[in-house]
Amino acid sequence: MTMIFGVPLAVLSGQLLIGIINGAFYALLSLGLAVIFGLLKIINFAHGAMYMLGALVTVVLFDLMGVNYWVALFLAPLLVGAFGVLIEYFLLRRIAGQDHIYSLLLTFGVALIIQGVLTNIYGVSGLRYAMPDMFKGGINLGFMFLPYYRAWVIVVAMLVCFGTWFIIEKTKLGSYLRAGTEDSQLMQGFGINVPLLVSLTYGFGVMLSALAGVLAAPIYSVTPVMGSNILIVVFAVVVIGGMGSIGGAIITGILMGVVEGLTKTFYPPASSAVIFLVMVMVLMIRPTGLFGKEA
Amino acid sequence: MNPNPNREYEQLRISGLHAFYGESHILHGIDMVVQRGELVTLLGRNGAGRSTTLKAIMNMVGRRTGSIMINGEETMQCAPHNIARLGVGYCPEHRGIFSSLSVQENLTLPPVVRSGGTSLEEIYTMFPNLYERRFSQGTKLSGGEQQMLAMARILRTGANMLLLDEITEGLAPVIVEKLGEVLVALKNKGLTIILVEQNFHFAAPLADRHYVVEHGQIVEEISANELSAKQSVLDSYLGV
Numbered sequence: 001m002t003m004i005f006g007v008p009l010a011v012l013s014g015q016l017l018i019g020i021i022n023g024a025f026y027a028l029l030s031l032g033l034a035v036i037f038g039l040l041k042i043i044n045f046a047h048g049a050m051y052m053l054g055a056l057v058t059v060v061l062f063d064l065m066g067v068n069y070w071v072a073l074f075l076a077p078l079l080v081g082a083f084g085v086l087i088e089y090f091l092l093r094r095i096a097g098q099d100h101i102y103s104l105l106l107t108f109g110v111a112l113i114i115q116g117v118l119t120n121i122y123g124v125s126g127l128r129y130a131m132p133d134m135f136k137g138g139i140n141l142g143f144m145f146l147p148y149y150r151a152w153v154i155v156v157a158m159l160v161c162f163g164t165w166f167i168i169e170k171t172k173l174g175s176y177l178r179a180g181t182e183d184s185q186l187m188q189g190f191g192i193n194v195p196l197l198v199s200l201t202y203g204f205g206v207m208l209s210a211l212a213g214v215l216a217a218p219i220y221s222v223t224p225v226m227g228s229n230i231l232i233v234v235f236a237v238v239v240i241g242g243m244g245s246i247g248g249a250i251i252t253g254i255l256m257g258v259v260e261g262l263t264k265t266f267y268p269p270a271s272s273a274v275i276f277l278v279m280v281m282v283l284m285i286r287p288t289g290l291f292g293k294e295a
Numbered sequence: 296m297n298p299n300p301n302r303e304y305e306q307l308r309i310s311g312l313h314a315f316y317g318e319s320h321i322l323h324g325i326d327m328v329v330q331r332g333e334l335v336t337l338l339g340r341n342g343a344g345r346s347t348t349l350k351a352i353m354n355m356v357g358r359r360t361g362s363i364m365i366n367g368e369e370t371m372q373c374a375p376h377n378i379a380r381l382g383v384g385y386c387p388e389h390r391g392i393f394s395s396l397s398v399q400e401n402l403t404l405p406p407v408v409r410s411g412g413t414s415l416e417e418i419y420t421m422f423p424n425l426y427e428r429r430f431s432q433g434t435k436l437s438g439g440e441q442q443m444l445a446m447a448r449i450l451r452t453g454a455n456m457l458l459l460d461e462i463t464e465g466l467a468p469v470i471v472e473k474l475g476e477v478l479v480a481l482k483n484k485g486l487t488i489i490l491v492e493q494n495f496h497f498a499a500p501l502a503d504r505h506y507v508v509e510h511g512q513i514v515e516e517i518s519a520n521e522l523s524a525k526q527s528v529l530d531s532y533l534g535v
Contacts, residue, residue: 172403178395179404186391189353190405191379191452 002143007265013144015265016258021150021219023257024157025212027250029234030241031161032208034249035168037238038181039201042092043100045108047234048227049115050206053080054213055222056118059127069132069218077210084206088199096198111228118224126221135218153215160211161250168246177201236279242292252290305367306331306456306487307352312361314344314351314511321347323511324361329456334478334488336498338533339508345491346388348508349458353378353385365456380408384454388461388491390445394434398425401433401444405452412453421477422447439470446477456487463494471497495533507532 002009029051036044057076061067067075087110095102131149138147168174176197180187188194213227220226233256241252256275264271282290307329314322322344329335337345350356352363354375363370365381379385384405393401402418402425419426422443428436436444442462449457463471471494478501481488492498498505499522507515509532517525 175396175400175404179393182393182395183391185355185375186385186387187404188375189355189379189385189387190449191376191408192406193374193376195374 005266009143012265015261017144017146017150017261019258019261019264020254021153021257022260023254024154025216025230025253026234026237026257027161027253028157028208028212028215029230030237030249030253031164031246032205032212033234033238034241034243034246035164035177035208036202036205037243038246039177039184040088040092040096040103040198041100042103042107042202044202044205045104045231046087046111046114047107047205047209048229048231049111050080050084050209050227051213051216051230052118052222052224052227053083053114054210055129055217055220055226056122056127056213056224057210058214058217059129059222062129069214072217073211073214076214077207080210080213081203081207085199085203088202092202093195093198111231115224115228122224124223124225126223129217129222131218149218153219156215157212160208164208165246165250233275236275238289240275240279240282240289242289245289245291245293248289248291304331305329306333306365307489308362308364309348309352310362310364312348312351312359312363314347314356315358316347317357321356321511322351325351325508325511325513327506327513327516329487329489331455331487332482332485333503334482334490334501336490336492336502336505337508338492338495338498338505338529340532340534341493343508344511345508346460347511349385349460349489349491352458353383379405379452379454382409382453382455383458384449384452384456385458386445386449386460386462388464390441392433392436392441392444394432396433397430398433398436398444399429402429402448402451405448407452409453409455411455413447413450415451418447418451439466439473442466442470442474446474450481455485456489457481458489458491460491461493462490463492463497475501495529505529 004012029047033044033047036042054076057079058069058072061072061075091106091110092103095106135149135152138145168177176187176192180194180197184194216226237252237256238249240256241248256278259274259278260271263274305328307327309325309327312322312325313320325344325348337348339345347356351359354370354373359371361371365378365383368381370378370381393404396404402415424440425444425447428440433444434441446462462474466474475497478488482501490498490502503519505517505522506513507517507529515528515532517529
């Protein structure tokens with residue numbers, strides 16, 4: 001058997017794959033956070049709850065109405081995104097322009113409420129969501145076995161990340177977002193409906209998170225607390241990448257997934273701490289993050 | 296029905312305008328009228344309330360009371376993005392060039408609010424430097440080029456009333472001269488211009504009228520032909 005640094009190749013590549021999958025989720029989630037932070041200057045602690053809602057809505061739609069995976073892939077992010085727009089319109093807008101800490105506490109409170117209510121209804125033991133039939137099985141690559149669904153998650157996450165990056169960096173709408181990040185008051189003075197842009201941006205960031213939730217439903221345990229578990233790691237990823245950097249969020253997300261996977265292979269006890277270790281090192285050497293602009 | 300036929304020539308009428316930033320009361324009852332096609336300056340010392348007057352017109356200050364009519368329409372309840380759509384183009388002090396946007400993206404950022412604006416081709420003919428550097432980052436331009444960009448940006452929108460805040464500040468004389476030529480050309484096109492200006496020698500030959508602002512009020516109104524007669528009054532206000 002091929003060995004690399006005393007680890008069988010199949011084990012290494014398996015962990016690497018899990019790392020890339022986790023990284024794809026980190027990338028989708030931190031991308032949404034970065035988009036929201038860029039324009040709204042809000043540290044969205046409700047992001048994990050939105051991810052959880054994406055997964056839970058997928059499960060519930062299937063159980064109650066038999067809505068299949070493909071429909072849920074579009075419907076769940078739209079529903080959760082619309083919910084996000086309502087949160088922005090009725091809550092966040094009222095504290096716009098205040099210190100970061102207010103929106104942080106508000107979104108944290110919203111997350112706790114959503115999580116608490118749903119825990120009452122669904123418990124914390126995890127709901128089952130059947131893998132869509134066409135994704136059952138996988139392909140043997142020779143050195144490792146690649147389940148079809150994992151490959152699908154990576155492809156979708158990469159496409160969505162690239163699409164988002166493209167929209168923000170290369171299109172007219174994206175130029176509004178970038179400019180709004182710098183001076184939204186002047187943007188509004190030019191005749192751009194900034195309040196609407198802010199609502200839609202928050203909704204879009206939430207949609208990305210909910211989409212990650214839908215993708216997670218068949219492979220992770222769907223529970224009302226699944227969001228709070230992943231959120232802290234995602235925040236670490238955003239800090240490493242640099243707050244507000246779109247490309248940085250994507251690359252760092254994947255990278256940290258891989259780092260975590262490799263650590264799991266070579267020294268498993270450190271795997272849950274390694275991202276935070278990287279965060280501490282990055283903060284010490286480059287406080288604005290790997291891709292953040294110098295303040 | 297418009298009770299006053301003169302109103303259609305009145306592009307801007309401000310009455311009893313007070314403006315506040317938080318607890319500080321900046322404008323104390325501004326009254327002024329600008330006719331269509333006029334070039335009017337707001338003169339005064341730093342902190343007199345000239346920039347705040349422009350910002351108040353744009354609804355960019357904390358709180359306002361009084362009345363601001365644009366083309367005969369009351370705008371006190373208008374959201375800022377609807378004010379631009381009345382044909383108002385605002386060029387802020389410090390120019391407001393976006394660093395995350397290229398020159399061309401900066402130029403095409405403000406939506407067109409009225410027909411009859413300057414096309415991108417015309418702008419590039421007018422300012423060849425902007426064309427050459429259209430893919431550069433907006434803030435990599437020189438100060439003069441950034442000012443041209445800030446002006447060109449609002450010309451493209453077709454705005455027919457321009458609010459220009461300290462456009463000559465910190466620029467080389469040759470650039471200031473070029474800006475003067477641009478303003479004359481815009482005036483000849485029939486645009487209404489309100490100019491907040493520190494450089495009186497730049498503003499004097501261009502303007503139809505001057506308002507002197509002090510402590511958030513209009514303290515003097517001087518038309519171009521009274522200028523020499525009232526020079527000493529003006530000097531005492533401006534402290535030169």
